[in-house]
Amino acid sequence: MNVRIAALPLALMSAAIALPVAAQQAPAPAAAPAAAPAPTTPPKLIVAISVDQFSADLFAQYRNRFTGGFARLLQGVVFPSGYQSHAATETCPGHSTILTGMRPAHTGIIANTWVDQKAGRADKLVYCAEDERVPGSTHDDYTASDLHLKVPTLGEMMKAANPATRVVSVAGKDRAAIMMGGHKVDELWFWNGKTFASYADRKAPPTVVRAQTAVADLIAKPQGPLPLPNWCAAIARPVQAGALTLGTGRFERAAGDAKGFRASPAIDTAVLGMAYGLAKDMKLGTGAAPDLLIVGLSATDYVGHSYGTQGSEMCIQMNELDLALETFFDALDGLGVDYEVALTADHGAHDLTERQVQHAMPMETRLDAGFSPKKVGAEIAKDLGIAGPVLIAAESDVYVANDVPAAKRARVIAEAVRRYTAMPQIAAALTREQIAATPMPKGSPENWTLLERARASFDAERSGDILLLTKPRVTPIPVPGPGYVETHGSPWDYDRRVPILFWRKGIAPFEQPLSVETVDIVPTLAATIGLPVSGLDGRCLDLDATAASTCPR
Structure with missing residues (x-):
């Protein structure tokens, strides 16, 4: 029997945001809906949902267990093999593709963090959703901003076509809300680690105030263990990852534990509740122009990072997410309101190394500490007689320090590539010249070379001098720790x-197992509302199961 989330979070949203609370026991698996006429008019509301770290593998593992919101979506058009086709499979780049129709090479969002050696800060790191120009801003204490997104989003395209369009973006992370919402939004709210926040000049509407208060009250109280569905019991087994024992957790939380709230199903419930409240209060989907409601659900990512993609923690998360979507x-x-849903993810993931080894993958390893660009750079500096650091790294990008003499830059790059290529865990060390000279890839993304995948992520202004790509099944976390395994x-x-x-509602269901890309979402949705778009990296996907087409002829 499936069991719903503990009553408190759903009751919380009901009281605070008027989101109805369903019965505590899940219904039987959803039956196919009665035949209905296929939609012939454009939807009035587009609901775009991103589930952070919801890999195709996770979807495949749990799709036969879903009885709630996902069961509804499975009665629509299903592409189980979508691709975030670029190499930089991180949260910010992935979200930048979903509602722009453009790959990171064009959105400018190459990673969560990159190096800007002109930035007035010691570490030179810039976060993808910050405005580093604000006095006193640091990589960890910043002003949220859409500054770095170089292209318009679907919401901006809709507003350009008809200014009456309203765009609302709500997420568990600022980078999700901003990269999907874009530069012109009517409401944009995200969890900042303490409360739901937005840009400094934005006043919270009543729905958001109620959510802020209700979530603060929830965090102030301890949370007991969430129910364990019986089909989760078989995978609720302890596994040791460093000093941590994982795999049997049920999201118990001490009073005041905001991090525990963030890495639990409750934050998704809060985000969905607030999204619904804003849609209701703003009467989205009832105006002359189509509206856009954007929802970024982050709990799956935080659960995955903290506990892995298997075990009781992710199993409970998948069940609770399914049921929260049903309620939504x-x-x-x-x-x-006549609404259309598109749901995808910003990237995938796979399980923690220690459990993978137990699950028939003995070749799984963690990245060796010798990989560190700081360490490699120090060795190169010593060998070449260069004072000071020569390599600065952010994510997989490595930059030659500006202080390195021009006459020695090429030697530093060549030596770094030589050293990294010799490392057994490194698949490739690609130079910016190699990547820039590679044409933008075409065709099925599963067949792209590593250079083509890197090209889809490359931005000449922000990418490093070298891109380091590890071999398969190498987890780039040398030592697992709390919240990051x-x-x-x-x-x-x-x-x-x-x-x-x-x-x-009324769509004729079908499934297409061949690969498509997340950049295809925008032209597909645009076609359903009659919005002309051009010059995008993606293509329109035909959502009509018959010989007719939802795409422009």
């Missing part, structure tokens, strides 16, 4: 593959 969709149904970011398909799901 049922609430939207109650508004009487597995990650993503590789160019391999377990990090690139994500589901892409479309649903609308």
Whole structure:
């Protein structure tokens, strides 16, 4: 029997944001809906949802267990092999593709963090969703901003076509809300680690104030263990990862533990509740122009990083997410609005090394500490007689320090490539010249070379002098610690593959297992509302199961 989340979070959203609370026991698996006429008019509301770290593998593992919101989406158009096709499979780049129709090479969002040696700070690091020009801003204490996104989003395209369009973006992370919302939004709210926040000049509407208060009250109280569905019991086994024992947790939380709240199903419930509240209060989908409601759900990512993609923690998270989406969709149904849903993810992931070894993958390893660009750079500086650091790194990008004499830069790069290429865990050390000379890839993303995957992520202004790509099944976390036992970011398909799901009342369902890309979402949605778009990296996906087409002829 499935069991719903502990009553408190759902009751919290009901009281604070008027999101209806469903019964505590899940219904039987959803039956196919009665035949209905196919939609012939454009939807009034587009609901775009990103589930952070929801890999195609995770979707495949749990799709037969879903009885709630995902069961509804499975009655629509299903692309189980979508691709975040670029090499930099991180949160910010991935979200930048979903509602722009453009790859990171064009969005400018090459990673969560990159190096700007002109930045007035010691570490030279710039976060993808900050405005580093603000006095006193640091990489860890910053002003959220859409400064670095170079292209318009779907919401901006819709507003340009009809200024009456409203765009609302709500997420568990600032980079999700900003990269999907873009530069022109009516409401934009995200969890900042303490509360729901926005840009400094934005006043919270009543729905957000209620959510802020309700979530603060929730965090102030301890949370007992969430129910364990019986089908989760078989994978609820302890595994040792460094000093941590994981795999049997149930999201118990002490009073005041905001980090525990963030890495639990409760934050997704809060985000969905606030999104619904804003849709209801703003009467989205009832105006003359189509509206856009953007929802970024981050709990799956935080759970994955903290506990891995297997074990009781992720199993409970998948169940609770499914049921929270069901409640959300049922609430939207109650508004009487014709809405269309697109759901995908910003990247994938795979499980923590220690459990992978137990699960028939003895070749899984953690990255050796000798990989450190700081360490390698120090060795090169010594060998070449260069004072000071020569390499600065952010994520997989390595930059030659500006202080390195011009006459020695090429030698530093060549020596770094030589050393990294010799490391057994490194698949490739690609120079910016190699990547820039590679044409933008075409064709099926699963067949792209590493250089082509890197090209899709390359921005001449922000990318490093060298891009380091690890071999498959190498986790780039040398030592696991609290909140960080597995990650993503590789160019391999377990990090690139994500589901892409479309649903609308009356749509004729079908499934297409061949690969598509997340950049295809914007031209696909634009076609359903009659919005002309051009010059995008993506293509329109036909959502009509018959010989007719939803795409422009």
